[in-house]
Amino acid sequence: MNRKQLVFLVVAGLILGIAGWALYRSNQNQWKASTRTREAYLPNFPVNDVAEIRIRAGTNELVLAKAEGRWVVRQRANFPASFSEISDFLRKLADLKPGDPIEVGQSQLGRFELLDPEKGTNAATRVEFKNKDGKVLATVLLGKKYMRKSPAAGPMGGGEWPEGRYLMIAGDLGSVCLVKEVFSNVEPKPESWLDREFFKIEKVKAISFVSTNATNSWKIMRDNETAEWKMSNLSTNENLDTVKASSAASAMAFPSFSDVLEKGAKLEETGLKEPSTAILETFDGFTYTLKFGKPSADGNNYPMSFAVAFQPAQKERVPGKDEKPEDKERLDKEFKDNLKKLQDKYEKEKQFEKWDYLISKWSVEPLLKPRHEMLVVKAPEANAGATNAPPAATNP
Numbered sequence: 001m002n003r004k005q006l007v008f009l010v011v012a013g014l015i016l017g018i019a020g021w022a023l024y025r026s027n028q029n030q031w032k033a034s035t036r037t038r039e040a041y042l043p044n045f046p047v048n049d050v051a052e053i054r055i056r057a058g059t060n061e062l063v064l065a066k067a068e069g070r071w072v073v074r075q076r077a078n079f080p081a082s083f084s085e086i087s088d089f090l091r092k093l094a095d096l097k098p099g100d101p102i103e104v105g106q107s108q109l110g111r112f113e114l115l116d117p118e119k120g121t122n123a124a125t126r127v128e129f130k131n132k133d134g135k136v137l138a139t140v141l142l143g144k145k146y147m148r149k150s151p152a153a154g155p156m157g158g159g160e161w162p163e164g165r166y167l168m169i170a171g172d173l174g175s176v177c178l179v180k181e182v183f184s185n186v187e188p189k190p191e192s193w194l195d196r197e198f199f200k201i202e203k204v205k206a207i208s209f210v211s212t213n214a215t216n217s218w219k220i221m222r223d224n225e226t227a228e229w230k231m232s233n234l235s236t237n238e239n240l241d242t243v244k245a246s247s248a249a250s251a252m253a254f255p256s257f258s259d260v261l262e263k264g265a266k267l268e269e270t271g272l273k274e275p276s277t278a279i280l281e282t283f284d285g286f287t288y289t290l291k292f293g294k295p296s297a298d299g300n301n302y303p304m305s306f307a308v309a310f311q312p313a314q315k316e317r318v319p320g321k322d323e324k325p326e327d328k329e330r331l332d333k334e335f336k337d338n339l340k341k342l343q344d345k346y347e348k349e350k351q352f353e354k355w356d357y358l359i360s361k362w363s364v365e366p367l368l369k370p371r372h373e374m375l376v377v378k379a380p381e382a383n384a385g386a387t388n389a390p391p392a393a394t395n396p
Helices: 003-037 083-095 106-112 242-250 325-354 361-367
Strands: 052-057 060-067 070-073 125-130 136-149 160-169 177-179 204-210 218-221 238-240 257-262 276-282 286-292 301-310 355-360 375-377
Touching (some): 286 361, 301 361, 355 361
Antiparallel strands (some): 060 070, 160 177, 257 355, 276 286, 286 301
């Protein structure tokens, strides 16, 4: 090979190398452009066909499933799940844009925390979607969150917040990208997905508290919704603390629970085998029986079981003596509408008897006070037992 041939081969090699590199970059740019312009990260994701969602991180797994027309949390004895939380998650995923593509190899997935949860460290949160027949519709890996630092450091120092997240469709290295959604609520924590709608006890007429110690039990009542509260069996030097009585009556107007327990599970541990009991009767004909166990280890919650009964004072309205026909028709309709409203409330709240609960301490403490804390004890009168006799003389 002479010098001219050698120069020709070198030049040809350079030209081919440059052409190959240009073609590679062109293909990459075209792939990135097509990825960015795709309408959705999961094209044709069948949102309406999703009947089960499995979320796994590490060894923890959560199952949300449709049962009898509504979403439930399997790990909480099929307690109703928050429809708004689930629908919001599905909508965000269906509308999700691909974001910025990331070129990675299998060995680099741990860097973005996109390894399968079964791999251990640097693993993703895996979310699997199935239809009613158990067929897998899609599986998405939620990886590391992209954190942005605060540009201005205050007196407490700079901070950072999540601005996006690395995602990958399971088994597809070409789907790795950085999206703007964080999905911070998508975790295998059953208590975070529970429907928070609960019962409400209003218009309380009487409360009976039955303590495990009989001397701490008490009962209060009132004649109507504006009357003062009274306590039975008061001694001459005792008065009911009406502020505490009102607090006890309103305690369950907006109760909140921290978590749900399987009905009757571990009664000895929860203390519900020998509970304290509060029975609340209302002017609308409801009777609520609440049983409380011993406080949780952190002292912030009480185990509670729930039961409700409904017996309206009147099932038919008795017309007034001088009631006009046009008034009778209107009043009869109002009575029936109100009775139906109360019956619907009863049927809805009756569903909550299926589970036990961990209910927040601040909600129940007004009901669990021992009798002496519900009282204002009168001070003995200054002249009690005194006589009109003159004071005894003293020696000089």
